[in-house]
Amino acid sequence: MELTKEKLLGFYETMMTIRAFESKAVALFAENKLPGFVHLYLGEEAVATGVCANLGTKDYITSTHRGHGHLIAKGGKVDLMMAELFGKATGYCKGKGGSMHIADVDLGILGANGIVGAGLPIAVGAAFASKYRKSDAVAVCFFGDAASNRGTFHESLNMASIWNLPVVFVCENNMYGISLCQRDHMNICDISDRASSYGIPGITVDGNDVIAVFEAASEAIKRARRGDGPSLIECKTWRQRGHFEGDPAIYKDPAEQQSWLEKDPLPRLAKRLIELKYATQTELDQIQASAAEQIEAAVKYAESSPLPALTDVLTDVYAG
Amino acid sequence: MKQMTYAEAIRDAMRVEMLRDPNVYLQGEDVGKFGGCFGVTAGLFAEFGPGRIIDTPISETAIIGSAVGAAAAGLRPIAEIMFVDFTGVCMDELFNQAAKMRYMFGGKAKIPMVLRTPCGAGMSAAAQHSQSMEAWFTHIPGVKTVMPSTPADAKGLLSAAIRDDNPVVFIEHKQLFGLSGDVPEGEYVLPLGKADIKRTGSDITIVSWSWMVQKALAAAEILAKEGIQAEVLDPRTLVPLDKEAILQSVGKTNKLVIVQEAVQTSGFGGEISAIVAEHGFDLLDAPIKRVTAPDTPVPFSPVLEQAYLPSVEKIVAAVKSLF
Numbered sequence: 294m295e296l297t298k299e300k301l302l303g304f305y306e307t308m309m310t311i312r313a314f315e316s317k318a319v320a321l322f323a324e325n326k327l328p329g330f331v332h333l334y335l336g337e338e339a340v341a342t343g344v345c346a347n348l349g350t351k352d353y354i355t356s357t358h359r360g361h362g363h364l365i366a367k368g369g370k371v372d373l374m375m376a377e378l379f380g381k382a383t384g385y386c387k388g389k390g391g392s393m394h395i396a397d398v399d400l401g402i403l404g405a406n407g408i409v410g411a412g413l414p415i416a417v418g419a420a421f422a423s424k425y426r427k428s429d430a431v432a433v434c435f436f437g438d439a440a441s442n443r444g445t446f447h448e449s450l451n452m453a454s455i456w457n458l459p460v461v462f463v464c465e466n467n468m469y470g471i472s473l474c475q476r477d478h479m480n481i482c483d484i485s486d487r488a489s490s491y492g493i494p495g496i497t498v499d500g501n502d503v504i505a506v507f508e509a510a511s512e513a514i515k516r517a518r519r520g521d522g523p524s525l526i527e528c529k530t531w532r533q534r535g536h537f538e539g540d541p542a543i544y545k546d547p548a549e550q551q552s553w554l555e556k557d558p559l560p561r562l563a564k565r566l567i568e569l570k571y572a573t574q575t576e577l578d579q580i581q582a583s584a585a586e587q588i589e590a591a592v593k594y595a596e597s598s599p600l601p602a603l604t605d606v607l608t609d610v611y612a613g
Numbered sequence: 614m615k616q617m618t619y620a621e622a623i624r625d626a627m628r629v630e631m632l633r634d635p636n637v638y639l640q641g642e643d644v645g646k647f648g649g650c651f652g653v654t655a656g657l658f659a660e661f662g663p664g665r666i667i668d669t670p671i672s673e674t675a676i677i678g679s680a681v682g683a684a685a686a687g688l689r690p691i692a693e694i695m696f697v698d699f700t701g702v703c704m705d706e707l708f709n710q711a712a713k714m715r716y717m718f719g720g721k722a723k724i725p726m727v728l729r730t731p732c733g734a735g736m737s738a739a740a741q742h743s744q745s746m747e748a749w750f751t752h753i754p755g756v757k758t759v760m761p762s763t764p765a766d767a768k769g770l771l772s773a774a775i776r777d778d779n780p781v782v783f784i785e786h787k788q789l790f791g792l793s794g795d796v797p798e799g800e801y802v803l804p805l806g807k808a809d810i811k812r813t814g815s816d817i818t819i820v821s822w823s824w825m826v827q828k829a830l831a832a833a834e835i836l837a838k839e840g841i842q843a844e845v846l847d848p849r850t851l852v853p854l855d856k857e858a859i860l861q862s863v864g865k866t867n868k869l870v871i872v873q874e875a876v877q878t879s880g881f882g883g884e885i886s887a888i889v890a891e892h893g894f895d896l897l898d899a900p901i902k903r904v905t906a907p908d909t910p911v912p913f914s915p916v917l918e919q920a921y922l923p924s925v926e927k928i929v930a931a932v933k934s935l936f
Contacts, residue, residue: 432682612720
């Protein structure tokens, strides 16, 4: 797929929408407007954007506790997401799931997930369903560096490999599992090295470069679609905030934080767009303003939405 | 009607449902050419092939986790876990994923999957291959739990479980696989949540499920010779539970003994006892009695295992203590 002006500007819009959503969540959480926990994707926008740009509605994703970016990049509606963060009846999950459990099965979004590493076998199952039906849909599983230490990672990559399933495992290596940095939770540098244990391709890319992510994902997804099996892509990136809002992240070295902020994926793409003369700074500012407006509208929708009825606690436990 | 064993009836249900619905498939350890650890799936691989009867690696987490994903994507997996004792390995996939997805997602997903697994002691398989874990599953909102005691019930309830749009834990009993009985041929579906009176009686109600129904029936025969007519009620599905049938029977007999093979503390018998105490206290003429295994792991040596298991004699003694 050629990286046209339209495509690159589309990346910028998606990344800016995620940035605006998450930045707003920071403010709303600080104002005590959001119950529970929020785990923000600030700094990692290029990963979801670059990967999901290769997917259609029929394709599946499984997401994580840090899932807002995946949902937006896969086409999730920001007003329904915001209403869910507020715990409103109009939210994606009618206020029953919250930030960590947003799903849109019709868009192939099989759920954010509160259990680290739980999405891996679910994505394998979705990929199995696709192969079973002889569809060319693929499943993409997003997970973090720390999730790659779980047994679900091992069982899922092995099963996907022996069954040659159309699934792409996208490891967002943001260098920390909550407070524990990667060098303290594994003895390898590149998580993509683990792919060779399962006889599948593994690659490491700069996760803050949306074009690099897009190109690696494009190859892996095409491979899955044509029936050549799973791959592992490690995207090295950085969580700019704490594990959740309220975590001051004292475990991070300020110099390291600063060096990663300088590699922020959004200014990098902006610079590229201007160099390529695909956009002027004014046009980019307009994209930013329009993303902010969209998120403000989502907040208005959420704030003006009704709370769930107390009787709703008892519904939706069983189907039928 | 056709004579079938419990194992054959389970196989027949899977076969009939797979012929009826192309979205139904079976996966598990050694379920293919090997025919399953207890022979339950014998012949299905030859009939349906490797695309629908799928041997998995020894990866319980991925067996259940992938079934959840496939069900969310619209298939109807039957996932076999070789022994119920192994479900600890895939518990997150069952209780945090399958069971909760519908609710967490605001009713916008369904997870139509069956986790089939054998339970129970009696073959000196020791503490990690002999347990009765049903209370683990009944404590999870969003999951249904089915425990048939006869070949016909096994077929009708498994067919219902496969057609159900929710995760269903279908617990088979190793001691029942060889039990024969009349089973309807072709499509046969029983409702989930409907108890069955396996023996009518007027003097006492014995509620039991799975293998213990057979023990309760044997106890009832002995008791009848001593002038006590026991009613044996098999709930068949623990969730949903036919509470009305239990209260109705206790209303008739005014006495209740609950027999479960599982260890006593926090067992499902305690739940039935609480339901009757809360909703049927005035119906009772005597304290509720439980016959259960002791709160120990399942022992290996046959003499110890027999001492561990609820027996016909223990059931008879518990009943007689109320007269």
